[in-house]
Amino acid sequence: MSIRFRSSCTEPQARGQEFGQQYAAKIRGSVLCYQALFDRVAGREVDLLALGAQALDAIAAFAPPLHREILGMAEGAGLDARLIGAINARTEILALLGAQLRGECSTVVKIDPFSDAPVTVQTWDWYADFAEQWLVWEIPHADGSHTTTVTEFGIVGKAGVNSRGLGLHFNILHHRHDGQRIGVPVHVAARWLLDTQRDVNQALQLLSAANVSASSSLTLVASADNASTAVSVELHPGGPGLVFPHEDGLLVHTNHFLSSPACQFDTEPAQYPDTLVRYDQLLRRLRGRPGLRAGDILAAMSSHLGSTGAVCCHPDSSLPEAGQYATLASILLDVKNGTLQALRGGPCRHAQLFGAV
Structure with a gap:
């Protein structure tokens, strides 16, 4: 719990x-x-x-x-x-510090342009040492709106949703020009967006003004007026780049750049090519499927391919405890109603509970 x-x-x-x-x-x-x-x-x-x-x-x-x-x-x-x-x-x-972190997090969004109920799921993978260091924080504002975010204790925000019709998923990226200074923290940018913005246009303007020094993909999901939309904003020094859903409304993001020219400076695939495997798996399992539900996405994410391509990540008991990765939470956003569910652990623990077929 x-x-x-x-x-x-x-x-x-x-x-x-x-x-x-x-x-x-x-x-x-x-x-x-x-x-x-x-x-x-x-x-x-x-x-x-x-x-x-x-x-x-x-x-x-x-x-x-x-x-x-x-x-x-x-x-x-x-x-x-x-x-x-x-x-x-x-x-x-x-x-x-020059850390080339192993890729973390996989995000899937399925939208219907004629529906205001997008389906969104992400895994949050991080060091297993932090398994007890996160929470769901509900934040009311003076104007009556609210922000709900999954975050770490002491960090102001991460993935989340607001009551104005915006949701946000979060994936780390790595760019050759990262790390030259301390710029606007991407976690702060995520929280400030949820606190203040009410539509994708405003959110894109805000993120374009964020002078960041490290890269992340912030996938925006919007619900309003019987319609929904999504876009991944690939923040990086000199960015951002934008990635939109495929024709069937499916948007998948793992931990490599999809936009140009940033993809030319991407350091992730050479170090941790599993990001490419995860991306390919999720596309093949979900593209072209009408009526996708959260349980279907969780089932597609319940992949255990060891150290290469594991969307659902578990520590390896044969390795030292320090530095091991795990899927700490599976996060589902209800953008229409401004709520979220943060399920402890990986999607393999939860797919059946959501009626996966």
């Missing part, structure tokens, strides 16, 4: 303080886990305070309310705000 928390405060700093007080131990755990990960990648002790200060500057310039929320979170948890800034920039710091 995943942890679910609903904030009672709408003012950003008070909301952060409430969250920090509620989950101080978990946030400290996130800081310790990321310090250990960064040190392992760098082969030395990484100065989180210095990197976190740079991240806070970028966050303050891009989304001042989220900067205030982080300050409140740090106060509530009794931590230096720079440490919270650093874990929010975990993707950017890993890029700065």
Whole structure:
């Protein structure tokens, strides 16, 4: 059962303080886990305070309310705000350290242009050490709207949905020009989009203005006026690039670039070509199938091909525990109703519960 928390405060700093007080131990755990990960990648002790200060500057310039929320979170948890800034920039710091992370996450969206009920599912794969370090956070806003996000303790957002008709899935990417500085954290960009935007046009404008230093695909899904649409926004230094669904309304994204010219600078396929295998599997299993349901997508994602092409990822008991990957959650968005389900573990645990055929 995943942890679910609903904030009672709408003012950003008070909301952060409430969250920090509620989950101080978990946030400290996130800081310790990321310090250990960064040190392992760098082969030395990484100065989180210095990197976190740079991240806070970028966050303050891009989304001042989220900067205030982080300050409140740090106060509530009794931590230096720079440490919270650093874990929010975990993707950017890993890029700065030169980490070539194994590909993570597979996203599938199926839309019907004449229906306002898109079907969306993603796996969230990350280090198994973080299996107890995430939650579903429900965030009310002063205007009566709300954001719901699946995220890590201390990080302001990730995949999620808002009550304005927008949803967002999240896949890491790797570009040759990543890691030259600490830019706008992609997790902050995701949360700020969900907090503030109500349609795809606004969201694309916001993401185009995000001066990022590490790459990710943010797949936007919109539902309004008896219609739905989707687009993957491939953020990268100098980006973004856009990827739209196939003619049958299917949009699949794993961990390699699909847009040009970014794909020419993609470092993922050479290091971890399983992203190509996962993408091909999902396309072949799902393309051209009318009436797809969430259970059908979860069934297609229940693939265990070992270290190559496993959409549903489990730790290998024959390998050392440190650095192992796992599917921590399977995330389903209901964009029409502004809600989500975060199912603990991989899709193989849940496909039958959703009526897979």
